[in-house]
Amino acid sequence: MKVLSFILLVLTGIYGRVWSQNTNDIDFVYQLTKTTENISIDGSGDDKAWQQAEEISKFVLNAPIDNAPPDKNTRVKLLCDDDNLYVLAVCFDDPDHIIQTLRRDGFSGDSDEFAFLIDPVGNRANGYGFGVNAMGAQTEVILSADDADASWDNKWYSAVMRHPDKWVVEMKIPLKSIRFKEDITAWRFNMGRMDPGSNQVSVWAPVPRQFDFGDIGYYGTLRWPEAPRRKGGKISMIPFVSIRNDKDENGKETSFRAGGDAKVAITPSLNLDLTTFSDFSQVEVDAQVTNLTRFNIFFPERRQFFIENSDIFNNFGLGADQVFYSRTIGLNRQGQPIPILYGARLTGNISENLRVGAFNMQTHDEKQSLGDNFSAFAFQQRLWSRSRFRGILLNRQGWLDGNFDKTNYGRNAGGDFQFTTKDGKISASSGYIHSFKGADFDHSNGQYYGGFSYNGQRFRTFIEWQHVGKNYYTDMGFNTRLENYDPENDRVVRIGYTNLSSNIDYYTYPKNSRNVNFHWSGMENYVFVNSDGTGLNEWYTRIRHFIFFKNTSALRFRANNNFVRLIYPFGITSPNLPKGDYNMSEFNVQYNSDNRKKWVYDIFAVYGQFFNGIKHTYRGGVTYRVQPWGNFRVGVEHNDLRFPAPYQDVKITLGTFRAEVNFSTSVFWTTFLQYNTQQDNFNINSRLQYRFAPMSDIFLVYTDNYGIENVFTNKSRFVVLKLNYWLTL
Numbered sequence: 001m002k003v004l005s006f007i008l009l010v011l012t013g014i015y016g017r018v019w020s021q022n023t024n025d026i027d028f029v030y031q032l033t034k035t036t037e038n039i040s041i042d043g044s045g046d047d048k049a050w051q052q053a054e055e056i057s058k059f060v061l062n063a064p065i066d067n068a069p070p071d072k073n074t075r076v077k078l079l080c081d082d083d084n085l086y087v088l089a090v091c092f093d094d095p096d097h098i099i100q101t102l103r104r105d106g107f108s109g110d111s112d113e114f115a116f117l118i119d120p121v122g123n124r125a126n127g128y129g130f131g132v133n134a135m136g137a138q139t140e141v142i143l144s145a146d147d148a149d150a151s152w153d154n155k156w157y158s159a160v161m162r163h164p165d166k167w168v169v170e171m172k173i174p175l176k177s178i179r180f181k182e183d184i185t186a187w188r189f190n191m192g193r194m195d196p197g198s199n200q201v202s203v204w205a206p207v208p209r210q211f212d213f214g215d216i217g218y219y220g221t222l223r224w225p226e227a228p229r230r231k232g233g234k235i236s237m238i239p240f241v242s243i244r245n246d247k248d249e250n251g252k253e254t255s256f257r258a259g260g261d262a263k264v265a266i267t268p269s270l271n272l273d274l275t276t277f278s279d280f281s282q283v284e285v286d287a288q289v290t291n292l293t294r295f296n297i298f299f300p301e302r303r304q305f306f307i308e309n310s311d312i313f314n315n316f317g318l319g320a321d322q323v324f325y326s327r328t329i330g331l332n333r334q335g336q337p338i339p340i341l342y343g344a345r346l347t348g349n350i351s352e353n354l355r356v357g358a359f360n361m362q363t364h365d366e367k368q369s370l371g372d373n374f375s376a377f378a379f380q381q382r383l384w385s386r387s388r389f390r391g392i393l394l395n396r397q398g399w400l401d402g403n404f405d406k407t408n409y410g411r412n413a414g415g416d417f418q419f420t421t422k423d424g425k426i427s428a429s430s431g432y433i434h435s436f437k438g439a440d441f442d443h444s445n446g447q448y449y450g451g452f453s454y455n456g457q458r459f460r461t462f463i464e465w466q467h468v469g470k471n472y473y474t475d476m477g478f479n480t481r482l483e484n485y486d487p488e489n490d491r492v493v494r495i496g497y498t499n500l501s502s503n504i505d506y507y508t509y510p511k512n513s514r515n516v517n518f519h520w521s522g523m524e525n526y527v528f529v530n531s532d533g534t535g536l537n538e539w540y541t542r543i544r545h546f547i548f549f550k551n552t553s554a555l556r557f558r559a560n561n562n563f564v565r566l567i568y569p570f571g572i573t574s575p576n577l578p579k580g581d582y583n584m585s586e587f588n589v590q591y592n593s594d595n596r597k598k599w600v601y602d603i604f605a606v607y608g609q610f611f612n613g614i615k616h617t618y619r620g621g622v623t624y625r626v627q628p629w630g631n632f633r634v635g636v637e638h639n640d641l642r643f644p645a646p647y648q649d650v651k652i653t654l655g656t657f658r659a660e661v662n663f664s665t666s667v668f669w670t671t672f673l674q675y676n677t678q679q680d681n682f683n684i685n686s687r688l689q690y691r692f693a694p695m696s697d698i699f700l701v702y703t704d705n706y707g708i709e710n711v712f713t714n715k716s717r718f719v720v721l722k723l724n725y726w727l728t729l
Contacts, residue, residue, distance in 0.1 A: 056075065101660065117129045138158055144311035147311065235264050244256075247717045292639065318449040394476045410475025432448050459506055537564070551596075586609060597625075
């Protein structure tokens with residue numbers, strides 16, 4: 001800890017020197033004009049009110065190089081009235097647009113797109129992004145210092161008009177759709193333009209190329225003529241009704257459900273979300289993966305209720321070892337739903353620098369009369385410009401026959417400090433999470449973690465450390481390595497560990513190359529030492545070189561070495577691989593073709609050692625795009641594991657097919673097929689969505705699962721018809 005304190009002291013001294021390196025909030029200021037005239041959102045930009053607005057006519061590149069003029073210009077005007085913020089963007093371009101999808105929330109940077117990004121509170125911690133592609137498909141995202149999540153949905157309006165030499169987009173963002181402080185006249189904002197035809201990304205306020213164009217630390221300033229006021233829209237109701245038919249080994253069942261969500265604006269920057277009898281049947285199934293490790297796989301959250309402001313609760317811990325993992329609520333380990341009776345969540349800003357989050361949710365297994373109550377509280381206190389101090393408190397309490405089970409609980413408490421320079425290049429962090437599980441587990445029950453990183457244009461590096469005690473339980477979280485399966489005794493053994501990870505990368509940007517954007521060379525290293533006396537458990541080293549071409553294709557080479565000490569036999573084959581030391585090396589190559597073409601393909605091949613055998617892995621996929629309405633992809637991964645006698649060879653195949661048909665920007669049909677021999681499962685998930693009004697949908701979903709080994713014997717099936725409607729009061 002003394003060493004860490006010294007490092008932080010030194011960094012604090014450095015902080016003042018680098019403070020002036022990012023002055024976008026001073027150098028890039030836009031004075032917003034207020035209008036009382038009506039603005040028609042039709043994509044024409046012909047309303048007289050636009051003549052009053054100041055025009056932004058200069059964007060600069062963020063990628064593939066920065067601080068250079070883009071090939072195609074963008075001009076933007078902004079206006080406001082008492083209720084809305086308006087954006088007019090003229091994107092000069094040829095008519096040969098690249099549109100990957102018409103689906104809502106399909107924003108990926110691979111289409112001709114324009115994005116408007118705002119931080120209404122000005123705390124560099126969270127904000128909102130609104131994007132529109134050249135065919136009018138919308139995307140809205142929740143922005144945080146670490147991520148951008150497109151699962152957030154809200155009401156706003158846009159229209160696009162295309163011309164031979166440009167396309168024009170108009171946006172109307174109702175102030176009641178976002179959270180902001182009413183007493184401030186300066187917001188932070190930026191704008192981005194994606195032009196895949198020239199493989200360029202441009203921005204208004206400059207963002208160095210080592211950062212994503214939406215990096216929340218590089219926004220300019222939006223000055224309001226007077227502090228905006230939130231009017232109306234304090235309560236939004238989203239009721240739903242659904243009818244569902246299930247079939248499984250226990251028979252058939254038809255059920256009718258009704259429930260809904262509500263959003264209540266406690267203050268302009270503090271929101272209360274309520275849900276009852278929650279239903280997430282419209283959410284697409286998880287993409288299945290092949291698992292050749294001894295540990296569990298982390299799957300992302302897809303349910304919208306858990307997305308908004310989720311960064312308040314997320315990323316306490318290192319990597320996938322998260323103390324909070326929202327999929328522990330309302331889902332079992334197999335990803336199957338557990339009924340949620342009710343939930344309440346309060347999130348937002350208490351002050352300019354303090355964000356808070358709190359929730360309580362109750363699940364209930366109607367067949368077994370079992371359930372859990374989940375509670376959480378977290379806060380983020382911003383320090384200086386981009387640094388922060390955070391804390392979190394979690395509690396899971398068992399529920400049995402209508403009463404709390406006092407002996408069945410799991411609790412966690414802790415926090416961390418992260419120091420980041422204003423330009424985002426230097427960062428250091430340290431944190432601790434404590435586990436409460438009862439008197440029998442009151443030792444070795446914590447997680448310590450921390451790290452240091454530098455993110456320059458050419459040189460980038462990080463070093464991270466972590467220690468996890470064997471009695472560190474996260475009933476509302478996820479941990480990758482604590483649980484070790486002992487097949488000889490058919491038991492799970494918890495073993496604490498210490499992890500040290502490091503990474504060094506160097507980027508080269510050729511000045512006169514006709515084909516190459518940049519080279520990326522580097523090495524990463526991960527070391528795990530067990531705390532049970534067995535010592536070194538795993539050491540992983542990778543050397544890599546990637547080449548990114550100007551036509552968006554990429555070629556990747558990797559050489560990996562992996563030392564593993566099996567303390568228990570590994571059941572990847574039969575008989576189990578014996579415990580002992582294994583030193584494995586492998587080489588892989590990967591190629592992704594130009595993703596702007598109608599036909600896009602990718603290939604990945606691995607050859608190397610796998611414990612006492614040999615591994616051949618082949619993965620590839622082909623995508624056909626019928627612009628702008630269709631995307632069709634076929635993918636396959638095959639792992640051929642060959643072992644010496646008496647161990648059996650293992651062949652694992654994962655095949656996928658995905659079809660996306662967009663009849664318009666409001667009617668979407670997706671079908672997802674997955675064939676997985678490792679899980680003995682063939683899955684069909686087909687979803688038809690009709691957005692008949694803003695944020696209001698009709699879903700028809702069909703999901704089917706078959707066993708593969710038993711010649712496609714049906715295991716389960718459901719069909720659901722669901723209607724939800726967004727009503728703002």
